[in-house]
Each structure stands twice: as C-alpha cells, then as structure tokens.
Amino acid sequence: MRILLVEDNRELADWxxxxxxxxxxxxxxxHDGLDADAALATHSYDLIILDIGLPNMTGLELLRRFRQRRGLAPVIILTANDAVSSRVAGLDAGADDYLVKPFEPDELEARIRAQLRRRQNSRTAHVSFGPLVLETDARRFMLGGAPLDLTAREYSVLEALVLAGGRIVPKASLIDTVFGLDDDATDNALEIYVHRVRKKLGGGGVSIGTLRGLGYALRLKGE
Structure with missing residues (x-):
C-alpha cells in the first residue's frame, strides 16, 4: 500500500x-501544497494523510482539486485545529476522516486500516490465496500457518499480488506500488524484490509467475 503524507512540519513528517x-x-x-498537487496528478496512492496548513496551497484547496480530478483515495486530515467548523470544512471538501494533533500513533494506524478496508469494499481481516494468507489488520503474511519474514518492499510486492487474486499485475503498476518518489524505480530493481519474495515462498505451494511483456501473477502449485 502506497501512502502520500503531506505535512509541512518536517520533524513530524519524518517521524x-x-x-x-x-x-x-x-x-x-x-511538505508543500504545490508539490503534493503534482504528486497526486502523476501518481496513484491508496491513501493520503493531509495537513491543512501548507505553504503555497492550503490542504483544503489541495483536497478540492484532488476530488475534482475524480481522485478516489481516502483522505485523513491531520490538524491542530479542533474547532467543529474546521472539521466540517475538511469533511465538506472531501476528507474521509479527521484526526486532531497531538494523536496516538496506534489511533492513526487504526484509522488508516479502517479506510483501506472500506476502499476494498470488505471488512475481512484475511485475504487468502491457497496456503498464503494476508492478515490485513496485523499487516503480515502467513504461509502454511507460519509467518513470512518480509521487508517493507517485499511485503508490498506480495500484497499487490495477493490482492489481485491470481490476476496479472502489470509491471508498471507494481513499480508504482512498491517504490516511492525518491527511489530508484526501475524494472531491474523490481525484479530483485520479486526474486527475493519467490525465494521466501520457497516450496510453500504458491509461486510468482512472470508473464513476459505483461507482468506478474500468483500461481498455485500444479497450475
């Protein structure tokens, strides 16, 4: 899952x-409204965390522009202003949730999980592909009942594939999901992570198939 964090307080953003x-x-x-607008116009995100007080373009204006372009990703607003009028303005502009600073990290993560479940039109806590199970709330994979030890990018690769349910995930889509704006996002870099995930799946009954010129898809043993 790829998240856009728009926050002008760099210390908070880094944390x-x-x-x-x-x-x-x-x-x-x-950290800037115009930079965020450019990112939203050129990249696909699963969720946006948005501060209201941004330089060059306010968070509310950024949100309105995103919704006017038919952007569908859920938006959680972060703000120090807990006035009811501020909350109403944010929700009217198209926000899905609202969290007042300071907040507990666990609450933010719970709200993120809730919004992502709604976007997937499902409240299930598990997504299965044969013996492979994605526990969405715990954000971990189990293979044959044992946890898989995955790095963040390996997890993103496997998450995109298991959510596709055996359908082909185009390489360009997978690159956009796995790599951030500052990463070296190349076909070769992606293949490295796909190879690592393949090794960790081992003989567990699930493999990653390569469809040349198309992308990748999960396959069950014997298919």
Missing part, C-alpha cells in the same frame, strides 16, 4: 514516515 514504513507501507512525504 510519521518512519512509523508507517515500519508497518510496511510505502510512504511518499512532501
């Missing part, structure tokens, strides 16, 4: 980025 990356999210962090 939140590290927190979310530990939970295996891919995080792009920007």
């Amino acid at each position: 939140l980025s590290r927190l979310l990356q530990k939970s295996r999210y891919v995080v792009d962090s920007v």
Whole structure:
C-alpha cells in the first residue's frame, strides 16, 4: 500500500514516515501544497494523510482539486485545529476522516486500516490465496500457518499480488506500488524484490509467475 503524507512540519513528517514504513507501507512525504498537487496528478496512492496548513496551497484547496480530478483515495486530515467548523470544512471538501494533533500513533494506524478496508469494499481481516494468507489488520503474511519474514518492499510486492487474486499485475503498476518518489524505480530493481519474495515462498505451494511483456501473477502449485 502506497501512502502520500503531506505535512509541512518536517520533524513530524519524518517521524510519521518512519512509523508507517515500519508497518510496511510505502510512504511518499512532501511538505508543500504545490508539490503534493503534482504528486497526486502523476501518481496513484491508496491513501493520503493531509495537513491543512501548507505553504503555497492550503490542504483544503489541495483536497478540492484532488476530488475534482475524480481522485478516489481516502483522505485523513491531520490538524491542530479542533474547532467543529474546521472539521466540517475538511469533511465538506472531501476528507474521509479527521484526526486532531497531538494523536496516538496506534489511533492513526487504526484509522488508516479502517479506510483501506472500506476502499476494498470488505471488512475481512484475511485475504487468502491457497496456503498464503494476508492478515490485513496485523499487516503480515502467513504461509502454511507460519509467518513470512518480509521487508517493507517485499511485503508490498506480495500484497499487490495477493490482492489481485491470481490476476496479472502489470509491471508498471507494481513499480508504482512498491517504490516511492525518491527511489530508484526501475524494472531491474523490481525484479530483485520479486526474486527475493519467490525465494521466501520457497516450496510453500504458491509461486510468482512472470508473464513476459505483461507482468506478474500468483500461481498455485500444479497450475
């Protein structure tokens, strides 16, 4: 899952980025309204965490522009202003949730999980592909009942594939999911992570198939 974090307080942004990356999210962090608008116009995100008080373009204006372009990703607003009028303005502009600073990290992560479940039109805590199980709330994979030890990018690769349910995931889509704005996002870099995940799946009954010119897909043993 790829998240855009828009926060002009760089110390807070760095702390939140590290927190979310530990939970295996891919995080792009920007500190300016115009930079955020450009990122939203050119990249696909699963969720946006948005501060209101931004330089060059307010968070509310950024949110309105995103919704006007038919952007569908859920948006959680972070703000120090707990006035009811501020909350109403944010929700009217298209926000899905609202969290007042200071907040507990566990609450933010719980709200993120809730929004992502809603986007997937499902409240299930598990997504299965044969013996492979994604525990969405715990953000971990189990293979044959044993946990898989995955890095954040390896997790993102496998998450995208298991959510596709055996359908082909185009290489460009997988690159956009796995790598952030500041990463070296190349076909070769992606293949490294796909190879690592293949090794960790081992003989567990699930493999990653390569469809040349198309992308990747999960396959069950014997298929």
